[in-house]
Amino acid sequence: MGLKRREFLQQAGLLLAMLGIHERLYYRSYQALAQPTRRKLALLVGINQYPTVNRIEEPLQGCLTDVELQRNLLIYKFGFQPDDIVTLTNEEATRNQIESTFISHLIEQAQMGDLVLFHFSGYGSCIPRYNSVSSQPQIQYSYLPVDVALSEQEAVNDILEDTLWLLLRSLSTSDVITVLDTSFIYPGDHQQGTLKIRAVDRPTTVEVNPAELDLQNQLLSHLSLSREELEQRKPGQLPGLVLAASKPSQVATEGRWDGFNAGLFTYTLTQTLWGASSTDNLPAQISRVAGEVEQIVGPCQQPQLRRTLTGSNVKTEREFSLGNLGVNFHPVDGVITGVEENGKTAKILLTGLPTFVLDSYSLNSILTIIPESNTLENPVYLQLRSRTGLNAKAQIKTSDLTSSFELQTGQQLQEVIRILPRQINLKIALDPKLNRIERVDATSAFSGFSRMTIVASDQPADYLLSRVTDTTIAQALNAPLSPLFEGRYGLFSKGSVLLPDTVGEGGEAVKMAVHRLIPQLKTRLAIKLLRLTENERSSQLKVKASLNLLAPQSQVLIKRETQGILNQVNRENTQTVNSKSSSNQSIISASETIGIVTVAVGSRLQYQLQNQGDFPVYFLLFYCNSEGQTYIFNSVFDPQQQEIAAGKSLSLPPATIYSGNSSTEIIGELVKGPAGLAETHVILSQNPFITTLTNLDKNVKKNEGILKFNLVSNPLDLADSILQDLSLGSQPILDKMGIVTDDLALDINRWATLNFVYRVVG
Known part of the structure; x- marks a missing residue:
């Protein structure tokens, strides 16, 4: 049951008083000088179980996986201490709790030079904002907590982007990373192809929860800013580095992979960063993420890195090295998260495997433990015995180990032998909007061709067979189609983006469409097979x-x-020399x-x-x-x-x-x-x-x-x-x-x- 307005404001007021925002933030810069070592703090928020009321029609499914993926990456890859990572999921992630934890865990603890990471996976939206300076209506983006709908209260209970901006500005450190796997513009449907959209419609009311505005006022006072200055902030701009799932005008999606649901952006981002080395830079990794996301869904979701820099805070691209996130580290395909059967069996997380490889990754594959000495002398091999999604179990394959060797949680792994099925098929989902006869005829037509598999629309698929509509034509990259083609069959990405040159003529039966598309589908299968050979992060070939x-x-x-492993030796020295000799360093504007x-x-x-x-x-x-x-x-x-x-x-x-x-x-x-x-x-x-x-x-x-x-x-x-x-x-x-x-x-x-x-x- 929701809180009444008076009770809610009373509790919010007690919270703010208890936190002592004014005094604690005032003395924070002095306390930073006493911090002996650099800390890395993180707050991770993920919400699946939204109430299906008002703006929200259905819960999400991948946000808790996002939090788990991010937490494992920070601990096992970048050396965050588990106690320095706070997670808020589902019923824990109320507006009150998210904001108060941001203050107590991040603002109050982070000192000058520390690294702070904030991650949000959940629904986003946008609400009207009146600009008192220009007297013009604007919009601002918002993040939906689990208690987005307060009973007996008509005010919007979203976490406003203005509030997040103020919270981030209140940090003592400038080393701040915000990861946002959400979107703000609702396109009118929660589904986009086989993916689910993380955005809901704007609220019917424009009244904001007074407790949210009260927190903003206290933060403004601490920062010596006026509300007019806050209103001059451009939507989408936040302090520090922002890793966003898409452009503000686009959607962020989540999907179904082999055995798990996750945000497309978070899964691709964490998988890419597992494969990065400490000498890589973040812009290059985000470009890689953006390319991989577009391979999966098309141009409807384009991940981005945004950085707002002013004056002396402008940095060269070289200073965005991933080495800032931790000590020297290597590309990783998997990590041991537990040990069973008296040290004989390792529980493995395979989040470093290339995204396109995981679905076909088979039992008996061999991985090796990355030694601390960075050599391959006396390697220890593990053989995969079972796998469900990203989680697997493996047993020691090496027979001549010393009795003192022990499997340990946190040991990192790289591939040695990749086992794939002898025959790999292309998976095609049928749009559930097709009627029953169309789906039956399409399934029958596909059954006559080898290496083509029909899957349910909620299962992992490579492509989607559907009709072409007016909306599809508007999204297509090519010139608009004539009215004759509207309603015809075409091939789509998982994100429901029409693939070029796949639309049939008017009056075409679905069986004929399948026959027409087979050559294209075979070509797409060939591309899938080529992607299965990707092994840049683990190959020893120089x-x-x-x-x-x-x-x-x-x-x-x-x-x-x-x-x-062997290719990592002396790489840091080589890249340092190369970067110094470059006459055209990239400046982040x-x-x-x-x-x-x-x-x-x-x-x-x-x-x-x-x-x-x-x-x-x-x-x-x-x-x-x-x-x-x-x-x-x-x-x-x-x-x-x-x-x-x-x-x-x-x-x-x-x-x-x-x-x-x-x-x-x-x-x-x-x-x-x-x-x-x-x-x-x-x-x-x-x-x-x-x-x-x-x-x-x-x-x-x-x-x-x-x-x-x-x-x-x-x-x-x-x-x-x-x-x-x-x-x-x-x-x-x-x-x-x-x-x-x-x-x-x-x-x-x-x-x-x-x-x-x-x-x-x-």
Whole structure:
């Protein structure tokens, strides 16, 4: 039962008096000087069980998982002390409790130089705000606590963004990170494809809870700010670093993965940061997150890093190193969270595995414990025995361990052998808005094609089959469709974004639509298989790759580098030297937003591959555009021409190529479009791709140009061949470790797949 207005205000007043905000905040800066060591404090809020009243039609499902993912990351990766992390979930996360805990745990304890992290996963909204300066109506964003609907009270009980801004400004430290897995604009439906939207409609009343305004007034007084100054703040701008699930005008979503629900942003963010090293910078990691999210849902949700800087607070990009979050650390695929059966079995959290790999990650996969000495002498292997979602159990595989060795909670793991099913299918969900006959006919049509699986709309899926509507047309990246196409069938991302070139003609039956889409679906399956080979963070193969812009200006857009245990040695020193020698350091501006890398049509691109090892490596380079067309770079299908010698580099295409006419010079590869997401997979291996190159001749359309990027007619055949080649190259270690399986068993250290994701814009 909710509190009456008088009781609520009385309790709020007692809380503020008890906390002694004025006195404690006043002396806080002096206490900071006495702090002997840097602390890292965190407040994590996640709410699933919202009451289904007023604005809220249904609860959420992934917010508690978000809190667990974030907490494990902070403890096991970044060295936060468990006692310095406070979590508020479900019924604990009232407006009163969230704000008072922010004050008592963060504001009162954080001192100068400390690191503070605040995370919120739940519903967001927006409410009207009257600007007394301009006399113009505005909106401000808000965060919904679990007691969003107070009975017998008509005032809005949201946590206002103005309040969060004041709370963050009241911290003594400037090292502040706010993670927001929520959104504020309600599009009129809680579902977007197979995903659930974390936003609700704005309230019907504009009256704000007086206790919320009272807290704002006390914080304003402490900060010596007027309400007029507060009203000049731009919506969406908060002090410090803000890691946001999407643009303020977009949605944030949560979805179903293999065995768990989670916020798309939080899951992708934590998974990416597990795979980062202490020398990586945060903007580069957010660009990676943004690319991966767009691979899953399309452009309807674009994660961003926002930083508001002024005056002396402006920093170079180098100062946003993840090393600020903790001591030296390495990329991690998993972590031991418990030990059972007298030390023989480890409970493992697999949050570092690539997102696209987890769903197919199979039993008997092998991981190794990352040693503190950063060497691979006397490795300890663990073999996966069971898995449910991110949680797994593994047993020691190594037979010659000393009696003193013990499995310990907190030990970090990297992949060694990746086991995948021999046959991997594409999962297609049918839109529940299709009628029963349509769903039956579509299921029947798909049953006639191998490697296509129909799943329920609330289960993990790769794509969605649905009708094209007016709303869909408005969201599409391409030109609007004619009215003839409205209501026809098309293929959608999980976020219900229409995939280009998948819409049928008017009057098409759903069975015919399925038959028409099969070639596209096979291409999408090929891309799924290529993504399953990603192993940048755990491969010991010493290779690098970069995507470079040559024109209209010279710039390195994306860098990729293998980050296995051995590859981490001396990396910090190398990167320090490189960063100091750079003549073009990136300056984070006063209000910069960082997201996915964009490339304009008409630009010239080049890939640079580096082999830093002691033996030659062979390579393949696949490029996939937004329409699902796949291109491959080849050199007359000769393995020796697809080789990079030890210690050498290779540019694709070369910086300058002459067409035979001295007056014609081509610089790099021309970006022609189509607009939308593009991704490139660079696969480098110790073994030549014999099977793949044999199949290339019958699966590519030869390019008559000189740059040798050829359209692949059957990319699924080539993707299967690549997995076969990687499997054959892995046989030596399988024999050595005594692994016999009918599944695909891949030696992580025999190859490296480096992935580049960017958006092409017109």
